[in-house]
Amino acid sequence: MRITINGKVIETEEGPTILRIAQMNGVRIPTLCHMEGLIPTGMCRMCVVEVQGLENPVTACNTRATDGMVIETDTPKMRELRKEVLQFLLVRHPVECPVCDKGGECDLQDYVYEYGLQKAEYQVDAPIKEYKTYATTAIKYHPNRCILCSRCIRACREIVGREVLDLQETGFNTRVEAVRPERCIQCGECLAACPVGALTENLSPIKGRTWQAKRVTTVCGYCGVGCTLEANAVGNRMIKVTTHEGLGTNNGSLCVKGRFGFEFVNSPERLRTPLIRENGNLREASWEEALTHVSGKLKEIKEKHGPDSIAGLASARVTCEENYVFQKLIRAAIGTNNVDHCARL
């Protein structure tokens, strides 16, 4: 089939939505409630576009393109409509970007800036009711910042399959609530899905801005799924883990350990020097002393009892490179095949 977007003729298969086809052809349509992998709802109305012959604009995220459609995505009328959408969101959403965790990586903040809004023009004298607890202590919910896009609700339902969250109450007090908190596995898929700062992680008051953080793509160190994650550090301190759709075989999903389980890195209990047992107690030693002691003792045992009196346990936790040199040490430097690890347990 053939459609036209902003004057450009596009040959395409039947089936995809207007948004999908636009994205595949490098045409940007603003979205807030849309998230790849979730069933589109069209509820935020940021993705409105004009279709020739239709009186009203349509939402691009959940409207299928049909043969012969002529679409305009960026007319003054559409820009006005989107500005209005943003103005309505700002009625509830406070412009408190400097104190918000998401400052600098917030879709709403970006659009408000891009569309040239100067301030929240509509005021409503209806304060949001106090909100008590979220489904997990790992995450804080800020109802006033919530734009009710339902990405968190849908991510929990459609990706994690837990259905913990739903919208509750009506009008100005509409909010996301943990309606089935007992089903929450605290994986933070909702946190990752939030396009604004309505859901923020609640691990530590020490934070860092996106532009200050070093963001490194690496692999989780817990289970064998091998999820890809982005480790964020400010200075030399791990501050958070982030992901995005399409990242790794996990496609941006993580479990509670992968997303929130990194505090041990900065633990004061970390070992900092080698230790040697002396008169029954472990005492600090230099590398030189500890390595000399160990190599001397290993040589002595090997000489006296043969290489097969020595054994090594490698690790399912450390890297391949480290395991490789470990078994090489046992086999080539010591001279025994007594090397194994917990794969058998």
Added chain:
Amino acid sequence: MVGLATTLGSGAMTNSIADLKEADVLLVTGSNTTETHPVIGMLLRNRARFHGAKIIVVDPRKIDLVEEATLWLQPRPGDDILWLNGLAHIIIQEGLYNKPFIDQHTEAFDAVKEKVSRYTPEFVEEVTGIPKEKLIMAARMYGSARNGAILYCMGITQHSSGTNGVKAISNLALLCGQLGKPGSGVNPLRGQNNVQGACDMGCLSNVYPGYQGVALREMKDKFESHWGVPLSGKPGLTVVEMSKAALDGKIKAMYIMGENPMVTDPDLSHLEKAYARLELLIVQDIFLTETGKMAHVIFPSLCFLEKDGTFVNTERRVQRVRKVVEGPKGVLPDWKIICDLSSRLGYPMTYGTPEEIFEEIRTVTPQYAGITYGRLESGGIQWPCPDVNHPGTPILHKGRIVRGKGLFVPVDYTPPPEVPDKDYPFIMSTGRDYYHYHGGTMTRRVKILNQMCPENFLELNPSDSKKLGVVDGDRVKIVGRRGEFISKVKITDRVPAGVVFAKFHFAEAPVNIITNTVLDPESKITDLKVSTVRIEKQGS
């Protein structure tokens, strides 16, 4: 691993995580997937909920995945070969097997056909308690799947008959031709982040890197020429054999890197005695672990966020691990410590970077020959990857079973080494919790995870709790044949009557004080899933 290497020629997961999406039937057994491999668990839920995939769960416990399952069979711990052979029997009886596949790609079918013929649904029901109607439904479901994948984990392997359990699974996949295509296969989910990598690297007493046997003359020659020293051609001791040898005074020194056997290994009192006899125990870790407390020398090391290298996930995907932060001042990565020690022992290792080590790995490991750090920049690569233009292998056995022909191996049920009796009337099974990991060295030092799951708890069936007179939250003493520990009780129908379950992450309530060290004769895996215990109520 030994089981699949025998039957298919490769011990690893045959398929990929992503291609589980292609399966219309998923048989999940001995894997509490949503807790132990949570992101794969999410995928399974998603397939069942939104895409009509049928999940068959076979597990003694009513694990969370049961709520997504079309069918749940509940055998007793240790019953696996009974119901697996039972499924094969029904599939053969009803003509659901894949004859062209069997003719073209397998051998010794008749031996299995003969063997399973006595595992009738009636017999299996009588011994396991699985209603025959359910077994027949499961057989028909898997037997008529377009794409049927089997996923399993330690619930199958951690038995003294674990290797036979794996062979019975392999028989089932061969029988239905569910190999070498998307959404099928025999998929052992590997536990830890780099257990696959450690195996690939030859951290197994009988093989060099790439599963090249130490007892094979040509392999020994190959590694002697690469490494420039004479090597021993005698297979070494496996993990549990090592501690037995230490207790006998045959092993005098042990070097333990990044493991905490004093929490995670079976029969802890035995292990403690064994380590106490060593002249030299070296422990290398990021924290002072329970094992470290017994060491003569401790080397501190760096965690995965502080160094570069590679991990290999359960689907054979080699992925880059990248340094994010600096470790504690003066602490060295494991590889540097090992290289320094090796040089002092008269065998210099002078690698400058992990990449230099990786370059050597790929020259001696055929499966890794085509993988380079450069290629890993754009995402992981699944081995085997024989050359730098090879895209990697998401699905093993495509077009041809790695072994040549898939080997059917007849196996028989043998009861677990421990069966309940008057003094020890309960079966205790062990496993992981969602909120903690392995020995707990890392997760027990994460405040938020400890808030979510602060301590061990023993799952106990309501009918048993009534008999014992305990209520939810009570403390009980769990007494086994080798030791005892105290734990809180959680009353739940997740476990059947007569079976209790506890996690092994908690040093203060160590389930492994009780588990046994009876070994599977081939894989040398111990029976961590079946120990017998009695339960004594404690005063509050």
